[in-house]
Amino acid sequence: MASDGVTDLAGGDILDVAEKIRKVDPSDMLGVLSSMPGQVRDAYSLPRPKLRIPRPASIVVLGMGGSAIGGDLLGACLLEKGGPQVIVNRDYDIPAFVDKNSVVFAVSYSGNTEETLSGFAQAKKRGCRIVTISSGGKLNELGEAAMHIALPKGLQPRAAVAWMLVPMLGVLEDMGVADVRTDVEEAAGMLEGMMKELAPSVPASKNLSKEVAAELHGTFPMIFSGPLMAPVAKRWRTQLNENSKMLAREDILPEMDHNDLVAWSEDPMAAHCAVILLRDDAEHPRVAMRMELTRKLGLDRARSVREVRSRGKGTLARLLSTMAVGDFSSVYLAVLRGVDPTPVRVIEKLKKQLAG
Ligand code: PA5
Numbered sequence: 509m510a511s512d513g514v515t516d517l518a519g520g521d522i523l524d525v526a527e528k529i530r531k532v533d534p535s536d537m538l539g540v541l542s543s544m545p546g547q548v549r550d551a552y553s554l555p556r557p558k559l560r561i562p563r564p565a566s567i568v569v570l571g572m573g574g575s576a577i578g579g580d581l582l583g584a585c586l587l588e589k590g591g592p593q594v595i596v597n598r599d600y601d602i603p604a605f606v607d608k609n610s611v612v613f614a615v616s617y618s619g620n621t622e623e624t625l626s627g628f629a630q631a632k633k634r635g636c637r638i639v640t641i642s643s644g645g646k647l648n649e650l651g652e653a654a655m656h657i658a659l660p661k662g663l664q665p666r667a668a669v670a671w672m673l674v675p676m677l678g679v680l681e682d683m684g685v686a687d688v689r690t691d692v693e694e695a696a697g698m699l700e701g702m703m704k705e706l707a708p709s710v711p712a713s714k715n716l717s718k719e720v721a722a723e724l725h726g727t728f729p730m731i732f733s734g735p736l737m738a739p740v741a742k743r744w745r746t747q748l749n750e751n752s753k754m755l756a757r758e759d760i761l762p763e764m765d766h767n768d769l770v771a772w773s774e775d776p777m778a779a780h781c782a783v784i785l786l787r788d789d790a791e792h793p794r795v796a797m798r799m800e801l802t803r804k805l806g807l808d809r810a811r812s813v814r815e816v817r818s819r820g821k822g823t824l825a826r827l828l829s830t831m832a833v834g835d836f837s838s839v840y841l842a843v844l845r846g847v848d849p850t851p852v853r854v855i856e857k858l859k860k861q862l863a864g
Contacts, residue, residue, distance in 0.1 A: 523718045523840050524711050532843045535850035537751060538708055540667045541835050545699040548828070551674035552692045557655045559637055559683050565609035567594045567685075568602065568636075569676070570627035573855075574665030575615045577746065578673035580739030581827055585677060587736065588790070588823045589686040600626040608635035613679075615672050617665035619645020622862065639679055641672055664850060666750055669743075670828075677824075691822035698825040699832060706836040716816075717836035720784070723812050724748070724837065725844045727782035730810070731758040731834075734791040734799075737818065740827055741786055744834035751838035751849035761798050772806025783813040786830055 522528050529538065567586070569579030576598050583594035595603065600623050606612065614628040619642030628650065631638050640651030643659040657675045659668060677688045705716065712718040729748055733741040741758040748756035759768055772778055785799055785807075807813050816833050818826035842849035 522843055523708070523715075523721065526708060529708050529843050532846055533839060533849055535848070537664070537667065537839050537842075537849040538836070540663060541832075541839065542703050542707065544670055544828070544832060544835075545696045545703060547668070547670035548674055548692060548696040548699060551671045552678055552689075554657055554671075554675050554678075556657055556675050556678050556682070557639055559611060559639070559679060561609070561611060561637065561683060564592060564611040564683070564685070565607070566605065567592050567611050567613075567680070568606050568631070569594060569596045569613045569615060570602070570624045570631070571596065571613075571615040571672075572598055572621050572623050573746070574667075574669065574750075575617050575621065575624070575672060577666070577739060577743050578615060578669050578676065579613070580742060581669070581673050581824075581831075582676050582680075584736055584739050584827055585688070585691070585823045586680070586686060591680070591686045597627055599623060602627045602630045602634075606631060606634060606636060608637075610636050611680075611683075612636045612638045613641060613676050614638055614647060614651065615641045615676075616645065616647050617643055617659065617663070617668050617672070619643065619647035619649075622859075625650070639676075641675060643668075664852070666747065669831075688824070691824040694820060694822050695825040695828050698820045698829050702819075702829060702832050706832065717833055718840050720814065720816070720833065720837040721840035721844055723814060724752075724754075724782045724784075724841055727811055728777075728780050729754065729756040729784065730781050731756065731784045731786065732761060732764065732802075732807075733758075733786035734761055734788060734795040736790060736823070737786045737788050737827070737830060740818075740830045740834065743831050744784065744786070744838070747835055747838035748841065750852050751835075752841040752845060753847045754841065754845070761795050761802065765798055765802055769802060769806045772802075772809060778806070778809040779811055781810045783807050783810045784834075785813065785815045786818070787815050788818045788826055788830075790826070 579596035616624040641657045731741045731744040745758040819829040
């Protein structure tokens with residue numbers, strides 16, 4: 509195979525050479541990730557619809573893939589604020605309980621995702637209040653103009669997560685469901701600091717995401733967390749899938765102690781896995797204890813185990829700070845693997861085939 513001059517280099521060397529990174533990441537996914545603090549602030553200032561429902565019976569987010577993860581993060585934010593439960597519907601059909609007392613966010617970056625459009629049509633028939641969020645597409649045409657949040661164009665959906673998450677928080681804040689202004693400001697400030705720590709210019713010896721990427725390279729990554737951080741574990745996995753083009757898996761404690769642990773204690777495949785434990789100061793003390801015991805009883809059989817701890821006070825900052833480490837790691841890992849992090853050709857191919 510012809511040498512590309514990049515994949516020949518050892519991990520740390522590649523990640524510390526700017527032109528090598530540019531060569532593997534020509535669409536500058538790293539640059540887009542670095543814009544996250546600005547995204548958070550700008551997304552909070554986007555014009556948004558005002559809904560008059562004091563306490564919605566349910567909050568439902570319709571979305572898939574990169575457009576759905578914001579719904580999971582929204583659910584985690586509201587959980588700690590005592591808000592209503594958020595159901596993220598990744599399907600064509602919406603649950604029977606969704607009715608005119610539900611607030612529905614139909615979120616699709618492209619605006620053309622068939623599952624989301626199908627859920628939107630069903631929610632409309634049931635008389636739900638539907639906020640549409642897209643950068644264009646059919647969702648933009650079908651939604652009510654006054655209920656639409658228009659996103660900037662030209663991003664990969666997964667790189668626009670803050671654009672999709674923060675306006676939903678804003679809509680719910682305006683409805684009196686939860687105060688988020690301070691959380692948004694804290695998260696943006698926290699991310700600003702992290703962008704400096706995780707930037708490509710910071711050498712591998714001092715850059716957490718470069719270290720993580722080198723550790724995950726050539727392994728089967730397994731991302732574990734407690735329930736609150738579950739959306740972030742999913743995000744790590746999906747970013748490894750789409751940016752690094754790697755198989756990866758996520759699971760949650762305490763549930764995994766009731767099944768997965770058995771395999772960890774016995775399967776020789778454990779030696780090919782690299783474990784990331786996403787830790788959070790607010791995790792249940794028994795979950796914290798389980799993390800330690802689960803390591804000793806099984807996870808320590810993995811090739812490596814690393815803890816990544818959330819930072820910040822508010823849930824939003826804790827979620828996004830932990831997510832940022834994974835986002836950057838996934839792109840550095842793409843560089844180590846010599847794969848362009850941006851395109852997701854097979855998803856586009858599948859969508860074309862489905863469209864006939
Ligand atoms: O990351 C991706 O490109 C996918 O996961 C998409 O987000 C998913 O296919 C849904 O498309 P859209 O975000 O345009 O609704």
